[in-house]
Amino acid sequence: MTHKHPVLELDAVGFRYPARDDGDVLTGVSLRFHAGTLVCMVGPNGAGKSTLLRIAAGILAPLAGRATLDGTPVHDLPRRELARALAYVPQEFSPAFPFRVAELVLMGRYPHRGFGRFESADDLALAQRAMEDADVWPLRERRFDTLSGGERRRVLLAQAFCQATPLLLLDEPTAALDPAHAIAVLTTLRKDSAARGTTTVVVTHDLNLAARFADRVVVLASGRAVADGPAREVLPGAAARAAFGVGMHAGALPSGLPFVVPE
DSSP states (O other), rough: OOOOOOEEEEEEEEEOOOOOOOOEEEEEEEEEOTTTTEEEEEOTTSSHHHHHHHHHHSSOOOEEEEEHHHHHEEGGSSSHHHHHHEEEEEEEOOOSSSHHHHHHHHGGGGGGTTTOOOOOOHHHHHHHHHHHTTTGGGTTTGGGSSSOHHHHHHHHHHHHHHHOOSSEEESSSTTTTHHHHHHHHHHHHHHHHHHHHOEEEEESOHHHHHHHHSEEEEETTEEEEEEEEEEEHTTSSSHHHHTTTTTTEEEOTTSOOEEEOOO
């Protein structure tokens, strides 16, 4: 990789889980993600959204096509090099040891430190800022396994913020969050994309958050990308209607904030 903001590209990606006999999970998905944008991937359950995100993160290798950063297959990159370029937040995470919140967040700095080196003052300051952005600073001395589901998710977000990569891939980051924290998380992600030029890809079922914050919405259905563009055009469109099995009405509140409701 040669660029400060590497280009993430999915080229005709296909995938099938060996244990499943109901066909391909993904078929011929081609997408290109640009720096400084927040992209929401939406679609019905089983559309392949999480699988596609795991392929983009180098966790799964595609059976067809490829996922690349600046032209290099993601799955072939050394793990440490990949971790300096890309942070991935899964839906679920259960550490093997009862780490404290601050310890887990500081693990986001590991790819940037030499082997055996302790955290620097800059690392600690960045971790504190990440915990403040994710609203978990008051929880910093708590054990991760004592937290609620929503608190755990915010800790994982703080770790990703602390990793400070040019690419962020997040699988349902607002699941289990109350509305105030969900809006705060997407607001932080949106500001980070604008300020650092971060490429942010979010899998979500919350179409209102997608309409409000995304620069671009990708609709997946039956393992294919069936629509791609601005939320106000994509979500009320025929492809989204076919994907979700119901039409969507997109409008705006008196304040100007967009919203989406099923018809």
